[in-house]
Amino acid sequence: MNKEWWKNAVIYQVYPKSFFDTNDDGIGDLKGIDSKLDYLKELGVDALWISPCYLSPQIDNGYDIADYRKIDPMFGDNSDLEKLMQDAHSKNIKIIMDMVANHTSDKSVWFEESRKSKDNYFSDFYIWRDPKEDGSEPNNWGSNFGGSAWTYDSNRKQYYLHYYGKQQPDLNWENPKVRQAIYDVMRYWKAHGVDGWRMDVITSISKNQDFPNNPNPHNLQYVVGNQNNGPRMHEFIHEMNQEVFKPFSMMSVGEAPDSKSKDARLLVEPDREELNMVFTFEHMHVDRKPGDVNGRWAIQPVDIVQLKKTLSNWQNTLDGHGWNALYFENHDRARTPSRWGNDTKYRYESATAFATVLHGLKGTPFVYQGEEIGMTNPHFELEDYEDIELKTNYDKLVKQEKTINDVDFLKAARKISRDNARTPMQWDDSKNAGFTKGKPWFKLNPNYKELNVSNDLRSDKSVFKYYQELIKLRHEEPILKDGTFELLLPDDKNIFMYTRTLDDKQWLVIANLSSETQKVETLNKYVDFKTVITNYDGKNGEILGPYEARILKK
CATH class of the missing domain: 2.60.40.1180 (Golgi alpha-mannosidase II)
Known part of the structure; x- marks a missing residue:
C-alpha cells in the first residue's frame, strides 16, 4: 500500500445533511452517499471526506458532537457507515472522517458529568475558571460566533470556555485523560475501516494557560498564541501522530485557521511527524477588508494580486518541507463562481477557471459537493439563513454594536455565509432537485431547475466533465505532483x-x-x-x- 497515496489523489468532501436523502425525511443520509458512489467514481475522486455524522444536537450542523462513537439517527446508524466504507473500498475510494477534537456538545456525557462537580472523573475534561472578584468573566476572550468565549454555569459556579457556541464547550487538552479519550475514539473508527482524518480547528487545542487578556475584548479574530497556535500545540499534535496517525498509517489534514505558511511548515514537515497537510484560511481572506471591526462580514471585491501572492507563498514555503491542501470551497466557504467569479453570464467559465488554477498547483486538491457542477450561492434573504455563526454575528454587529447595517450585512451574507455551501445538492430538475421526496431540511437554491447534475452532464459546457479531465491529469501526469x-x-x-x-x-x-x-x-x-x-x-x-x-x- 502506498502510504502517501494522498499526494496523487483528489479528495471529495461530502456534507451528509445536504447530499442525498434515501428515506424522504428531508435530510441527507449515509445510504444516500453509498447510493452515489458510482457517480463519485465516474468523477474520478480517490477519497471522500465526510463531514461529522456523529450523534449531535445540530447546534452547529454536527460540529457539536454528543457521542463520538455513535452515528446520529438522522444519518442512519453505525452499520450504515460500515457498509459505506466497505462499498467505497470495493471501488478503491478511501474514507476520511471529520474529528472535532477541540470541543464537544454540551450534551456530551463528558460535559454533563463535568458540570456536576469539581471532583469527579470528568471534572477537568473542560476548561473551567472562577469568576473575577466582581463576578465577571475570567478574561476578555471572544467566541468566533460573536460575544464572550465564556459562559457561567450556576451549578459549578464557574465559567467554562467555548471558542464557538456556548453549547460547544472546549476540551481541556492539558488533561492527559482527554487526549487519550480522543485517541481512543480515533482508534475505534480505524478498527471499523476509516482511512484518514480531517481535524477540525486542530490548531486551537492548546490554550495559553495564563489566560491573558487580548488587546481587543471579544474580538471576532482570535489572538495567535493565546487562543490559537498555543504553547503546546505542536506537542499535542505530535503525540496524536505517534498514538494514532503513524501506527495505523492514517492520512491527516488539519484545519489551521490562523496559520501562515511558516507556521504550516512546522505542522507538515515530515520529519516532525505531526500532520500530512493543513487547510489555510489565508487565501480565503482576499475579499475581506483588512483590520475591519466587522471581521469576515466586511467584504470587498476579490484581490487577485493578493490571492496569487498568498497561494504562491504557500507553494514556495512548503516546497520540499511538506504538502499543500488545495481548496476554494468547503462546508464553511461560499460558492466560488458567486464569490469571486461571475455566476450569471460566465458561470461555467469562472467555475472552470478557478478550478484550473487550483488543480494545477502542487498539493492535494479538495472538491466540495456541487463544486463539480458549478453550483452557486442562493441569494437568500436574511430570514432564510440558518447558520449559528451568521445569526450570532448579526446580533452582535448589527443589533448590539451597530458597526454594520442590515443592507451591508445581507450583501456580505450573500457573498460569504457558510449557508451558501449548505443548500441541498442539485441532482436533477424534479421536485426538490432530486435531493428528497420529503420537505428539505434547508431551502434549495431556486436555480436547481437549470443547474443540476443531470443537465450538466448533457451540456456542451459541462463543469463535471471539465473536473473529470483535471482529475485525470492529476492521476496521469507526474509534473502536477512533482513539478x-x-x-x-x-x-x-x-x-x-x-x-x-x-x-x-x-x-x-x-x-x-x-x-x-x-x-x-x-x-x-x-x-x-x-x-x-x-x-x-x-x-x-x-x-x-x-x-x-x-x-x-x-
Whole structure:
C-alpha cells in the first residue's frame, strides 16, 4: 500500500445533511452517499471526506458532537457507515472522517458529568475558571460566533470556555485523560475501516494557560498564541501522530485557521511527524477588508494580486518541507463562481477557471459537493439563513454594536455565509432537485431547475466533465505532483499565470479571472506550447476571453 497515496489523489468532501436523502425525511443520509458512489467514481475522486455524522444536537450542523462513537439517527446508524466504507473500498475510494477534537456538545456525557462537580472523573475534561472578584468573566476572550468565549454555569459556579457556541464547550487538552479519550475514539473508527482524518480547528487545542487578556475584548479574530497556535500545540499534535496517525498509517489534514505558511511548515514537515497537510484560511481572506471591526462580514471585491501572492507563498514555503491542501470551497466557504467569479453570464467559465488554477498547483486538491457542477450561492434573504455563526454575528454587529447595517450585512451574507455551501445538492430538475421526496431540511437554491447534475452532464459546457479531465491529469501526469512552481505576472490584477517544471518538461497554467477580455503579451513566448486542457475553443493566442483558462505544455 502506498502510504502517501494522498499526494496523487483528489479528495471529495461530502456534507451528509445536504447530499442525498434515501428515506424522504428531508435530510441527507449515509445510504444516500453509498447510493452515489458510482457517480463519485465516474468523477474520478480517490477519497471522500465526510463531514461529522456523529450523534449531535445540530447546534452547529454536527460540529457539536454528543457521542463520538455513535452515528446520529438522522444519518442512519453505525452499520450504515460500515457498509459505506466497505462499498467505497470495493471501488478503491478511501474514507476520511471529520474529528472535532477541540470541543464537544454540551450534551456530551463528558460535559454533563463535568458540570456536576469539581471532583469527579470528568471534572477537568473542560476548561473551567472562577469568576473575577466582581463576578465577571475570567478574561476578555471572544467566541468566533460573536460575544464572550465564556459562559457561567450556576451549578459549578464557574465559567467554562467555548471558542464557538456556548453549547460547544472546549476540551481541556492539558488533561492527559482527554487526549487519550480522543485517541481512543480515533482508534475505534480505524478498527471499523476509516482511512484518514480531517481535524477540525486542530490548531486551537492548546490554550495559553495564563489566560491573558487580548488587546481587543471579544474580538471576532482570535489572538495567535493565546487562543490559537498555543504553547503546546505542536506537542499535542505530535503525540496524536505517534498514538494514532503513524501506527495505523492514517492520512491527516488539519484545519489551521490562523496559520501562515511558516507556521504550516512546522505542522507538515515530515520529519516532525505531526500532520500530512493543513487547510489555510489565508487565501480565503482576499475579499475581506483588512483590520475591519466587522471581521469576515466586511467584504470587498476579490484581490487577485493578493490571492496569487498568498497561494504562491504557500507553494514556495512548503516546497520540499511538506504538502499543500488545495481548496476554494468547503462546508464553511461560499460558492466560488458567486464569490469571486461571475455566476450569471460566465458561470461555467469562472467555475472552470478557478478550478484550473487550483488543480494545477502542487498539493492535494479538495472538491466540495456541487463544486463539480458549478453550483452557486442562493441569494437568500436574511430570514432564510440558518447558520449559528451568521445569526450570532448579526446580533452582535448589527443589533448590539451597530458597526454594520442590515443592507451591508445581507450583501456580505450573500457573498460569504457558510449557508451558501449548505443548500441541498442539485441532482436533477424534479421536485426538490432530486435531493428528497420529503420537505428539505434547508431551502434549495431556486436555480436547481437549470443547474443540476443531470443537465450538466448533457451540456456542451459541462463543469463535471471539465473536473473529470483535471482529475485525470492529476492521476496521469507526474509534473502536477512533482513539478516545481514559478509564478509569472505577479502584479497583474486579472491574470493568474504560473509554470510547473519537471526535468525537461514544462507546463504553463493561465487563467483570466475577470469578466473582461485580457491581452497577455507574455503568451507570445509560449506559441509552440500545445493545449492540455482549456475551457474555451482551444485557440492559443495572446487574447484571453472572460474567465478563459488554459494549461499548455511544450
